[in-house]
Amino acid sequence: MDMKFLLILTLITAASAQKCRGTFFNNKYYNMEVLKEGLNRVKQMIYSSKENSVYFIYDQGGILYNGGAGYYNLNNHQAGFFMGIRNATSLAVDNNKNRIYIGCAEGLYAVTDGNLPERFPISEPILSLYYKDDLYFTNIRRKVYKFDLDGVKLVPEMRYDFADNIIVDDDNNLFFLKDKKVNRVKLDTGAPAFEVTEFPVNLMTMDVDGKLYVATNDGIYLYNRYKYALDKISNLKNVKALSFDKKWDPIYVVFDLLVRLKNPVECYEDNDAFFK
Known part of the structure; x- marks a missing residue:
């Protein structure tokens, strides 16, 4: 049996119950649509509402890490990648300015109209990015900085801490992934960070309402x-x-498939039983 067909069948049956059809996600059952195949070794993905596109970081293969930045337009289903960016590591989106930030081994790039990368004045290697009113980033030493009109400044609450990935929510909380555990610290308070998860987390992301989701080997979780x-x-x-x-x-991306869950179905079951 074809491996991809088996994968899709497994995802559907694992997320379905006897009474409801579809893939279960956050109290709803969805139809599953495979948008694109062949997205190898994807590491991160963001969504741009102005372009109605997803942008992603992927490993182009080789002995050493060779990260590229690509995109997929949900309107016309066209895909492409950005030339001239070496060892891309991370992405962030400013929907107000319709700008995509791309972090890489050489520093920071910004992409606006025409999908043409433009160099920004940060030249050190960047590990992760997040945009919330200002641009936040971590460098190769895993230290967290904010880049605004006054320049680059170390985030005070993270002076003695480290981060592999970062997200800032609407309540001025900085969530950061450190050694596969999620931590939270309140910005502009001087308060210490505390651990949110005791189990390993593979990735963090936010939806358009500013809700935090994490993916683990066991499934998807929503931060309450x-x-x-x-x-x-x-x-x-x-x-x-x-x-x-x-x-x-x-x-989402699973193996080398870009998948969208769409057209939620009106169906209600015992969710506690679903997760058993």
Whole structure:
């Protein structure tokens, strides 16, 4: 049996129950649409609402890391990649300015109209990026900085801490992935960080409402800001990248497939039983 067909069948049956058809995600059942095949070794993905496109970092292969930055337009289904960016590592989006930031071994690039990368005045290797009013990034030493009109400044709350990946929410919380564990610190308070997860996490992402999701080997979890805890919302496994479009539909990469969950079905079951 074809491996990709077996994978898709496994995902559908694992996320379905006897009474409801479809892929279960956050209290809804969705139809699954494979958008594109052949996305090898994807490491991160973001969504641009102005372009209605997803942008992703992928490993082009070789003995040494050779990261590239690509995109897929959800309107016309065209895909492409950015030339001239060596060892791309991370992405961030400023939807107000319709600008995509790309971090790489040589520093920072920005992409606006025409998908032409433009060099920004940061020349050190960048590990991760996130845009929330200002641009936040981590360097190769895993230190967290903010880049604004006043220049580059170390985030005070992270002076003695380290991060592999970062996200800032609407409540001025900085979530950061350190050694595969999610931590949270309140910015502009001087308060210490504390650990959110005791189990390993593969990636973090946010939807258009500013809700935090994490993917693990066991499934997808949603951060509950009222309980300061994570609630499991899907059994989807092997997810390499996760984002959400402007309709709140999940888009993710599993193995080398770009998948979108769309057209949620009106169906209700015992969700506690689903996760058993």
